[in-house]
Amino acid sequence: MNTKCLIASIAGAVVLFVGGYVLYELLLGGFFEANMGSATGVIKESPDFLWIVVGQLAAGGVLATALGWKGATDVAGGAQAGAKLGALIAAAFGFVALGAMNTSTLTSVVVDVVVTAVLWGAAGAVVGMMLGRGD
16 A cells, blocks of 8 residues: 555545544434334443544545545545445445344435445545545
């Protein structure tokens, strides 16, 4: 991983972390709480932000690597590719979880796919811009 990709990964992780908080906690927290499924005690009272940051850094790395492979080195290309990738990843994990666990509902999975597409689209725009810098 070169320096440009590393910086793009970190920038993407920042967008995913901040955007995720705004979308999933502030705007849609009540919705997802109401659509959790029958499992109880799943959400921690106090999140361990270290592991959330590690996860977002990994997601930023996935996004920067995929966009680099695709050659999406501008805002529009990054946003489009990021949204598609995010939607596919959310659908993959969401529908498997829906089939295997009591942690979600069909409604919450579908909404999560849309929200993740928006979030990863925004992060992809930033990653694409960062990958295209200096070209």
